[in-house]
Amino acid sequence: MPPPVRPVQEAIPFVPDQASGLDVLRGASPSAINVIIDRNGTVRRRPGIDTTTIGPEDGLADEIIGLHSTATGRNYALSVGSFPGKVEVHELFEGSSAAYGSFLGKTRPVITETEAMLVIASSLDPEKVLFDTNEVDALEGSPPSGSHVITNSSRLLLNDAITDKTRVFFSAPALGTSITGHETWNDPLTSGSFVAEGAIDPVVAITQNSNEVWVFGTQSLQTFQTDATLVYVSQATMEFGCATPFGIIKRDQEFAWLDDKRRFIRSDGRDAEPFSQPIQQTLEELERVDDCFGYRVVTGPIDAYVWSFPTDGRSLVYQVGGGWSTWMSYDDGLANWVPLVVTAHTFVLNSNDNLVGLADGRLGVLRNGVNTDLGARIPAYIETGFIDRGSDSRKNCIAVRVALRRGNTPAVISPAEVVDYAGPECQTPSGTPDDVSVAEEPFGTLTYRDDEGAWRTPFPLSLGKSGDRQIVITIRSLGIYQRRQWRITFHGTSDFVLAGVTEEYLVLNN
Numbered sequence: 001m002p003p004p005v006r007p008v009q010e011a012i013p014f015v016p017d018q019a020s021g022l023d024v025l026r027g028a029s030p031s032a033i034n035v036i037i038d039r040n041g042t043v044r045r046r047p048g049i050d051t052t053t054i055g056p057e058d059g060l061a062d063e064i065i066g067l068h069s070t071a072t073g074r075n076y077a078l079s080v081g082s083f084p085g086k087v088e089v090h091e092l093f094e095g096s097s098a099a100y101g102s103f104l105g106k107t108r109p110v111i112t113e114t115e116a117m118l119v120i121a122s123s124l125d126p127e128k129v130l131f132d133t134n135e136v137d138a139l140e141g142s143p144p145s146g147s148h149v150i151t152n153s154s155r156l157l158l159n160d161a162i163t164d165k166t167r168v169f170f171s172a173p174a175l176g177t178s179i180t181g182h183e184t185w186n187d188p189l190t191s192g193s194f195v196a197e198g199a200i201d202p203v204v205a206i207t208q209n210s211n212e213v214w215v216f217g218t219q220s221l222q223t224f225q226t227d228a229t230l231v232y233v234s235q236a237t238m239e240f241g242c243a244t245p246f247g248i249i250k251r252d253q254e255f256a257w258l259d260d261k262r263r264f265i266r267s268d269g270r271d272a273e274p275f276s277q278p279i280q281q282t283l284e285e286l287e288r289v290d291d292c293f294g295y296r297v298v299t300g301p302i303d304a305y306v307w308s309f310p311t312d313g314r315s316l317v318y319q320v321g322g323g324w325s326t327w328m329s330y331d332d333g334l335a336n337w338v339p340l341v342v343t344a345h346t347f348v349l350n351s352n353d354n355l356v357g358l359a360d361g362r363l364g365v366l367r368n369g370v371n372t373d374l375g376a377r378i379p380a381y382i383e384t385g386f387i388d389r390g391s392d393s394r395k396n397c398i399a400v401r402v403a404l405r406r407g408n409t410p411a412v413i414s415p416a417e418v419v420d421y422a423g424p425e426c427q428t429p430s431g432t433p434d435d436v437s438v439a440e441e442p443f444g445t446l447t448y449r450d451d452e453g454a455w456r457t458p459f460p461l462s463l464g465k466s467g468d469r470q471i472v473i474t475i476r477s478l479g480i481y482q483r484r485q486w487r488i489t490f491h492g493t494s495d496f497v498l499a500g501v502t503e504e505y506l507v508l509n510n
Helices: 277-285
Strands: 008-011 031-033 035-037 043-045 048-050 064-069 075-080 086-093 096-104 110-113 117-121 127-130 136-138 149-152 155-159 167-170 192-195 203-209 212-217 221-227 231-238 249-251 254-258 264-267 272-274 293-299 302-309 314-319 323-327 329-331 336-338 342-348 353-358 363-367 380-383 395-404 411-413 443-450 459-462 471-476 484-490 498-507
Touching: 035 323, 035 380, 064 110, 064 353, 075 342, 075 353, 096 136, 110 149, 117 149, 149 203, 155 203, 167 203, 167 231, 192 231, 203 254, 249 293, 249 302, 277 314, 277 323, 293 342, 293 353, 293 363, 302 342, 395 443, 395 484, 459 471, 484 498
Parallel strands: 031 323, 064 342, 411 471
Antiparallel strands: 008 498, 031 380, 035 043, 048 363, 064 075, 075 086, 086 096, 110 117, 117 127, 127 136, 149 155, 155 167, 167 192, 203 212, 212 221, 221 231, 249 254, 254 264, 264 272, 293 302, 302 314, 314 323, 329 336, 342 353, 353 363, 380 484, 395 471, 395 498, 443 459, 443 484
């Protein structure tokens, strides 16, 4: 007679490691909305948008489409104007702002700075904002109509978005507060251009790290360095194009972007690595990617790339060391998810703040531990894929133990204690209802489904009263399954810190 089989206790892998289309035979893939993971492996809500004293309390009148914080601590915002293509320039002060003028733009503005001015490219005439006079005017010297502008080796560089799309132009050098060289573009002795001849594709974006200029084409990437004779000389060419000209994100010496094959790539200019395999099906299903814009969020232990796709209304996020997730906002009036409200971002050096602009003109700061977006709730959930524990045998789920912050005594919740409540705030982005349970204290919920069946009535996960220490909630007798998918949802505005979830189960003799 064989010895009795003993119960096994293993972790349920609730980690923000979203995936799509990995294995249809195993059912759904992991999904994560509005969550992050810290260095200790605990799952939290993504950074919320806190109020800021930068700019007027009520924000600007129109959608913010550009932000820039200078090395000297001045902050600027660009907002949409009164008619299509008009861009308004504002400087942001403590509790107020000043409008300096406007210009016409064709594409999302790209901003760089010198000691004397801001330079803004938007596929029409490049614009300048002089620091000493606050004057907004066209950059002189007949520069090209570029979509991107950078500074490198004391020069300005612009691509040509209209006429000669394979060429990058550079100005004469200028130092200090002088702008004369930066408005010199047609002197063959001091200014000029070079062709990204590694491929015949048009240039769609330029950027730089240290002393290298990165030139992105629709099907290739080429890097250049300064040269005493030729000014700029090619260093390396790689066959990775760029599908998101405004979604190139710099992280220290490397860049990350979506290439022409809809793969997210990260590279230091010599080696390149695709890292979007888990979400490849999601990327291929996007309706439009060329309007994507991207930015890097660094706050506390979080270092994340954020790519927002306005046409599709979603923001895909890669947390360094933590995997993929999606960030969204929530509208209580509509009782549904809406696209992430952030429309522009800049990092403020003197305060280490992630300053963001919103579609309604308000300003805020992304901050850990803030559980709302300027007062709007941030519902969040995290799902596992289907888990079979390495076997197609039936498993008896004896108990699930959820370790949460703020509890101080174990609790046992039985199915009889659950009150069904259809909470519209727990609607998933695909429209699948996620019923929740009424509780007098702040709570989350745990639910599951077997073999792509219906989601079960959720169990409330009480967070305890304010000041309580860590708790472990135990839920017993959750039935028999072969493959099971789990979901934990955070509903309210209280802190929710998920330290870990374990399942105690028994493999049955079939």
